[in-house]
Amino acid sequence: MQVLLIALLSGLGFIVAYHTYGRWLGRKIFKLSADWVCPSHRLNDGQDYVPTSKGVVFGHHFTSIAGTGPIVGPAIAIMWGWLPALLWVLLGSVFIGAVHDFGALVVSLRNNGQTVGDIAGRVINKRVRLLFLFVLFMALTIVLAIFGLVIASVFRQFPSAIFPCTIQIPIALAIGYWLHRKGGNLLVPSLLALGLMYVTVFYGDVGFLHAINSEMASWSSWTWVLLLLVYSYIASVLPVWTLLQPRDYINALQLISALGLIVLGLLVAAFIGGAPLANGTRPALELAAPMVNFNPVGAPAMIPFLFITIACGAISGFHCLVSSGTSSKQLKTEPDARFVGYGSMVLEGFLAVLVILACAAGLGLGLAQADGTVLLGNEAWASRYSVWSSRLGPLVAAFVDGSSNFLKALGLPAASATALMGVFVASFAATTLDSACRLQRYVVQELASTFGTARGGLFTPLAWIRGKHGATTVAVVFAAFIAAIPPPGQAWAFANAGQGGLILWPLFGATNQLLGGLSFLVIAFYLWRRGIPVWFIIVPMIFMLIMPMWAMLWQVFIGGTSNPSWLSQGNWLLVSIAMITVLLEVWMIIEAIQVFPRAKGIIEQNAIQPVGASVTFSGTLAGSAGGGRS
Numbered sequence: 001m002q003v004l005l006i007a008l009l010s011g012l013g014f015i016v017a018y019h020t021y022g023r024w025l026g027r028k029i030f031k032l033s034a035d036w037v038c039p040s041h042r043l044n045d046g047q048d049y050v051p052t053s054k055g056v057v058f059g060h061h062f063t064s065i066a067g068t069g070p071i072v073g074p075a076i077a078i079m080w081g082w083l084p085a086l087l088w089v090l091l092g093s094v095f096i097g098a099v100h101d102f103g104a105l106v107v108s109l110r111n112n113g114q115t116v117g118d119i120a121g122r123v124i125n126k127r128v129r130l131l132f133l134f135v136l137f138m139a140l141t142i143v144l145a146i147f148g149l150v151i152a153s154v155f156r157q158f159p160s161a162i163f164p165c166t167i168q169i170p171i172a173l174a175i176g177y178w179l180h181r182k183g184g185n186l187l188v189p190s191l192l193a194l195g196l197m198y199v200t201v202f203y204g205d206v207g208f209l210h211a212i213n214s215e216m217a218s219w220s221s222w223t224w225v226l227l228l229l230v231y232s233y234i235a236s237v238l239p240v241w242t243l244l245q246p247r248d249y250i251n252a253l254q255l256i257s258a259l260g261l262i263v264l265g266l267l268v269a270a271f272i273g274g275a276p277l278a279n280g281t282r283p284a285l286e287l288a289a290p291m292v293n294f295n296p297v298g299a300p301a302m303i304p305f306l307f308i309t310i311a312c313g314a315i316s317g318f319h320c321l322v323s324s325g326t327s328s329k330q331l332k333t334e335p336d337a338r339f340v341g342y343g344s345m346v347l348e349g350f351l352a353v354l355v356i357l358a359c360a361a362g363l364g365l366g367l368a369q370a371d372g373t374v375l376l377g378n379e380a381w382a383s384r385y386s387v388w389s390s391r392l393g394p395l396v397a398a399f400v401d402g403s404s405n406f407l408k409a410l411g412l413p414a415a416s417a418t419a420l421m422g423v424f425v426a427s428f429a430a431t432t433l434d435s436a437c438r439l440q441r442y443v444v445q446e447l448a449s450t451f452g453t454a455r456g457g458l459f460t461p462l463a464w465i466r467g468k469h470g471a472t473t474v475a476v477v478f479a480a481f482i483a484a485i486p487p488p489g490q491a492w493a494f495a496n497a498g499q500g501g502l503i504l505w506p507l508f509g510a511t512n513q514l515l516g517g518l519s520f521l522v523i524a525f526y527l528w529r530r531g532i533p534v535w536f537i538i539v540p541m542i543f544m545l546i547m548p549m550w551a552m553l554w555q556v557f558i559g560g561t562s563n564p565s566w567l568s569q570g571n572w573l574l575v576s577i578a579m580i581t582v583l584l585e586v587w588m589i590i591e592a593i594q595v596f597p598r599a600k601g602i603i604e605q606n607a608i609q610p611v612g613a614s615v616t617f618s619g620t621l622a623g624s625a626g627g628g629r630s
Helices: 002-019 021-029 054-066 069-080 082-109 116-123 126-157 159-182 187-203 208-217 221-237 244-272 302-309 318-325 336-360 377-385 392-409 414-452 468-484 501-528 535-558 572-598
Strands: none
Touching: 002 021, 002 082, 002 244, 002 336, 021 082, 021 336, 054 244, 054 318, 054 336, 054 414, 069 082, 069 302, 069 336, 069 392, 069 414, 082 116, 082 302, 082 318, 082 336, 082 501, 082 535, 116 126, 116 318, 116 414, 116 501, 126 159, 126 208, 126 221, 126 318, 126 392, 126 414, 126 468, 126 501, 126 572, 159 187, 159 208, 159 244, 159 414, 187 244, 187 414, 221 414, 221 468, 244 336, 244 392, 244 414, 302 501, 302 535, 318 414, 318 501, 336 377, 336 392, 377 392, 392 414, 414 468, 468 501, 501 535, 501 572, 535 572
16 A cells, blocks of 8 residues: 555645645745737748647646656656655655746746747857857757657567557648648547557557558667657647647647556556466555665765666656747747646656656566566565666666556456557657657757857858757757767677767766756746846756766766776766856856856846736847847
8 A cells, every 4th residue: 555655645735735835826926927929920931930739848848757767757856766756756746846947938928939048148148159059069969869768668568569559640630730720629630639549559569560560669769760850840830729739739638648558557456466377366556665775785985876877757858848848839828838847747746756666666566577477565676776877778677667567456357558659659659759859950040050150150150050940950860960870899880870979878877967957047047037036946047057966976986886987997988078067157157157146037038028027128129130029
C-alpha cells in the first residue's frame, strides 16, 4: 500500500499546488487578464501565430516538454534511492519547474511571442541576448542530434511501436484539416483519433504489419536519424495547425489516457498484486529499490548530480523554449497560460512520480529472463540497477518493463502492454523532436537577423537563412552533421553513423539545467523592471545557476574512479564546450549584476504596457518595434 499511497498523495499534492500556488502566481504576480490581446490574435499569420483553444495548446505543450526526459532522468536517479528522486520531483516541479514554465510563457506572451533569449536583450542588455542565443543553439543541437537515436533505440527494442507511431502522422493531418478548414467540434475527432490509435497499438503488429515492423526495426541508426530529421524539417515549416498542433494534441490524449491506465494498474496491483505467475500466485507490489543510497556503484555524487539528472520531471531549461517559442504564439487568451504553463509542468511531475514507482516497484512484479525464469522484488530491480549506467536503451526498457507490469495486472496481454508503453515513449520523443526543430529555426532566424542587419545589412547572404526554409535547413543539416560523427574510437562508416549525439550527451543535463537558471534570470528582470516582487524566483534562480555549473566543473576537473574527469581522459571536445558554456554563464551573470540595481521600476525600451501597471518608462511604448496593445 506504500506505493499506492505515494502515487495518490503526489497526485493530490499537484492538484492542490495548481489551485493554490499556481492561482496566486496568475492573479497576484503575473496579473493575467482576458482583456490583453495575445500575439496569436495581434500577429495572426496562419503559420506560427494561430489562435488556438487551450486544450489543443495544452496537448502540444505537454507532449513537447515531456519527451523522454521525465522517463530517463528518474530511471537513472533512483540509483540514489527512490526518496531523494521523489522529493526533488515533488518540490522541484511545484516551486521551481512550474514557476519557470509559467513565467517564461507569460513573459513571451507580453513580448509578441518572442523567445526568452530574444527578450533577454531588452530586459538585460544586447550582449546577454546574443550569449543566450548561442547557448540555446547548442542545447537544441544536442536535442536534435540525440532524440532521433532515442527513437531508433525504442523501435529496435519494441518493434511493435513502429506502426502505431507512424500512423499518427496521417491521423494528425486529417484532424488538422478537419478543425482548421471545416470548423467542427473538437470532441468528435478527438475520440475518433484516440480510438483509432489504440486499435493500431493492439493490432499494429499482426500479420504483414509484424513483418514490416521487424524490417524497419533492423534499419541502421543513421537511416532513422535522417528520416526523423526530414520529418522534423517538414513539421517545422508547415503551419502549426497542419501537423504540429493536431499531432501533439492527439498524442496528449493517448499519453494522458495511458497514464490513467498506469494508475489504474498500480491500484489493482496494490490491492491484489501483479499479473499471475506460472503457479497462479500474484506477486505483491512493494518498493524494491532502496529508500536512500548515497554511494551507488560507479555513480557520481548525489549532490549536485541528482538535480541535473532529473530535469524534465522537476525543472528543465528546454521548457522555456517551448513556452516562449511555440505555445506563446498560439494561446487565445492570457488566463489560459496558467493551465498550459503551470498545469503541464505539474502533470509532467506526476508522470515522473509514476516513472519512479514503475522502476522502483513495478519491476519487482516480474522480470522475465532468457532462460524462462522470472525475477521478483529486489532481485528484479538489482538485475537492472546493480551498477550505475546512463545508457538510454536499458533505462527506457526499465520503465517500459515496470509500467507494463502495472498494465498486465489489469489483465492486458503482455505483448499489448509492452507495445502500449513503447508507443508511449516513442511518441513523447517524437513530439519533442519536431518541436525542437521549429524552436531551433526561430533561434537561427534570430541569430541571422542579428548579424544580417549589422553594418547596414552588409551580410546579405544571411537573408536566405532568415527565412523559415533557410533557418530550418541550417538546423537540420547541423544536427545531421553532429549525429553522423561516429562514437569515440570508431572509424567513419555508415554502420557507425547516427550516434554522434552520444558524444555530446554528457553535456546535455548540465546545459539543459543551465538554461533554466538563465531563463529565471530573464523572468526576474522582467518582473523587477515592473516593480513586481521577485523573492519567489531568486532562490530557484540561484539554485539553478549553481548546480549545473558545479556539475559541469566536476565532470571537467574532478570525476571519480568509475567516471574519470574529461580532462584526464583527454576529451578536449567536451572540455572545450563545457568551459565555453561556463564562461558564457559567468559573463551573463556579471552583465545582469551590473544592470540589476538600476533596473527596478524602469521598463525596457519598446515594451508593451501590462494591464494595470504603474511604473516609469525609459523608452517608447506600444506601436514601436516591440509591439503594441491592440
